Amino acid sequence: MCWATSQRLSAASPDFYALAIARGCSMKLVTAIIKPFKLEEVRSALTDLGLQGMTVTEVKGYGRQKGHTEIYRGAEYAVSFLPKIKIEVVVAAGQVDKAIEAISKAAKTGQIGDGKIFVSTIEHTVRIRTGETDETAL
Numbered sequence: 001m002c003w004a005t006s007q008r009l010s011a012a013s014p015d016f017y018a019l020a021i022a023r024g025c026s027m028k029l030v031t032a033i034i035k036p037f038k039l040e041e042v043r044s045a046l047t048d049l050g051l052q053g054m055t056v057t058e059v060k061g062y063g064r065q066k067g068h069t070e071i072y073r074g075a076e077y078a079v080s081f082l083p084k085i086k087i088e089v090v091v092a093a094g095q096v097d098k099a100i101e102a103i104s105k106a107a108k109t110g111q112i113g114d115g116k117i118f119v120s121t122i123e124h125t126v127r128i129r130t131g132e133t134d135e136t137a138l
């Protein structure tokens with residue numbers, strides 16, 4: 001719907017602001033970097049929300065501790081990449097808050113390295129088999 005709206009708006013008016021708003025209203029990509037042993041718990045929590053698809057990738061990364069469990073003031077460190085799991089789930093914009101809450105709750109241990117969640121806007125989705133688009137294609 002939002003893709004169509006933005007197409008219509010861009011045809012009717014070059015108003016960039018209106019176009020940006022229209023585009024921002026559709027779907028969001030929620031990318032979560034989590035501890036690998038939390039994958040099943042997070043997957044289950046997202047499924048409980050009714051989300052039907054996700055992409056999971058084994059990744060390596062580091063955050064503020066640069067992959068170390070302790071940090072000493074002034075000490076120089078080599079960076080260590082730690083194994084993490086990246087979960088990507090595209091949701092209707094109205095479901096973003098629930099998805100963030102579910103991931104946060106399921107992935108949290110309270111220890112360093114619990115991970116991060118990034119949210120970005122998806123402009124257009126196509127379900128290949130049926131040709132459905134945007135939110136109905138999720």
Ligand SMILES: Nc1ncnc2c1ncn2[C@@H]1O[C@H](COP(=O)(O)OP(=O)(O)OP(=O)(O)O)[C@@H](O)[C@H]1O
Nearest residue numbers: 033060061062063064065084111112113114115116
């Ligand atoms: N700014 C960032 N950009 C991209 N990926 C990041 C970023 N920060 C963290 N990550 C990814 O998230 C993983 C987990 O980060 P982590 O939870 O250690 O963040 P942190 O800021 O160090 O928080 P904490 O102090 O709780 O450990 C990293 O291994 C990395 O893959």
Ligand SMILES: [Mg+2]
Nearest residue numbers: 063064065113
């Ligand atoms: Mg960290």
